[in-house]
Amino acid sequence: MDAETILADVTRMLAEVIGDDYLEEVGVTMDTAFSGDLELESIEFVALAGLMKAHYGGDVDFVGFLADMDLHQIIALRVGQVVDHIQVCLMAVGSRG
Amino acid sequence: MAEVVANGVRFHVQQLTPPVGEARETVVFIHGLVMDNLSSFYYTLANPCAAAGADVMLYDLRGHGLSERPPIGYTLEDSVDDLVGLLFELGIDGPVHLVGNSYGGTVGLAFAVAYPERVASLVLIEGHFAVQGWGEEMARTLWGIAFGMELEEAQAWVAAAGRKMTRMAKKADALINHTSLVEDMLTAVPLAREPLASLACPVLAIYGDESDVIDRARDLATLVPDFTLNILTGCGHSILMEVPAHLQAVLAWWLGGRQGPAPVYVPPTAGGTGATGPHPLAELVA
Numbered sequence: 001m002d003a004e005t006i007l008a009d010v011t012r013m014l015a016e017v018i019g020d021d022y023l024e025e026v027g028v029t030m031d032t033a034f035s036g037d038l039e040l041e042s043i044e045f046v047a048l049a050g051l052m053k054a055h056y057g058g059d060v061d062f063v064g065f066l067a068d069m070d071l072h073q074i075i076a077l078r079v080g081q082v083v084d085h086i087q088v089c090l091m092a093v094g095s096r097g
Numbered sequence: 098m099a100e101v102v103a104n105g106v107r108f109h110v111q112q113l114t115p116p117v118g119e120a121r122e123t124v125v126f127i128h129g130l131v132m133d134n135l136s137s138f139y140y141t142l143a144n145p146c147a148a149a150g151a152d153v154m155l156y157d158l159r160g161h162g163l164s165e166r167p168p169i170g171y172t173l174e175d176s177v178d179d180l181v182g183l184l185f186e187l188g189i190d191g192p193v194h195l196v197g198n199s200y201g202g203t204v205g206l207a208f209a210v211a212y213p214e215r216v217a218s219l220v221l222i223e224g225h226f227a228v229q230g231w232g233e234e235m236a237r238t239l240w241g242i243a244f245g246m247e248l249e250e251a252q253a254w255v256a257a258a259g260r261k262m263t264r265m266a267k268k269a270d271a272l273i274n275h276t277s278l279v280e281d282m283l284t285a286v287p288l289a290r291e292p293l294a295s296l297a298c299p300v301l302a303i304y305g306d307e308s309d310v311i312d313r314a315r316d317l318a319t320l321v322p323d324f325t326l327n328i329l330t331g332c333g334h335s336i337l338m339e340v341p342a343h344l345q346a347v348l349a350w351w352l353g354g355r356q357g358p359a360p361v362y363v364p365p366t367a368g369g370t371g372a373t374g375p376h377p378l379a380e381l382v383a
Contacts, residue, residue, distance in 0.1 A: 041264060042136035043109075043162045050099050050111055061116050067148035071140050071341060 134162030
């Protein structure tokens, strides 16, 4: 799956968590920071991670992804880092299949 | 979003499972009051705990985070009933390890007293302990949060803050000023000492030595039979945010069967980094 498609999926899930209006105003790119640009509350990022987990299932390891980061790294995450992680996991699944 | 209805209230719940293999333990995290929600555990202990091989359940207390905010139902007994209801709805019927931060520790303690057979162990992180006068103290703190700022000052602060702070301030205001939370705290009944003295499950208590609730831990140490106290030099009440790496290490030691001595916190000023080893929960994976 290409990064553009994954970014569109992640953006749709972001809209589900914080609303379309705010997202349209700010815009989402690979370089958008969850906290700095979107002012995503910490609890909203949890909800987003939950939606991504439900959408991609066991193919994408969010537990391992987040377990390897400290609090400051998670807060500073950019959309592109999450998209890249999803893409790498999906490619690994594809190569196994 | 993961929503579970229990006791007629819609709760925001997150469940994490080990990336590989079957979980051996279930760990339930309970957060603190008002400005807290499940994210404080999600970003610190929950993911490493699941990565190390445990099933993890986190939830937002009623009125907090993304859970529903009903106007009433904020007594300690309500909090215990909510946890019972959630465990039932999620089909978690075996003994669980409860990890509570601040008020979450109080909930864990009250749950362990009421349902000892359902608790494998209890971890109190700066847990409040419902002694005589506890409710008044909590209520006073909440009033302080609500009315500590002059109205104009508060309005200016909210106007200057971004989306995030504005939303957080509005939620805290709604919870403190438009629910029975403060009133319910005022009716809090102290936990009886006898059941604590016969508490069967092991209890781990982690407190900062500069915390305003450290005396609660010392009280508990004289009461609870299997009680381990881990004191962090130079730390206050917010240890979950200040030294998550140490808490990960202690939790790994605890869930891993308490093999060897408990990790000791070395404050940065004493030559330590505040951490106690590289990703210590990894030990649980094997």
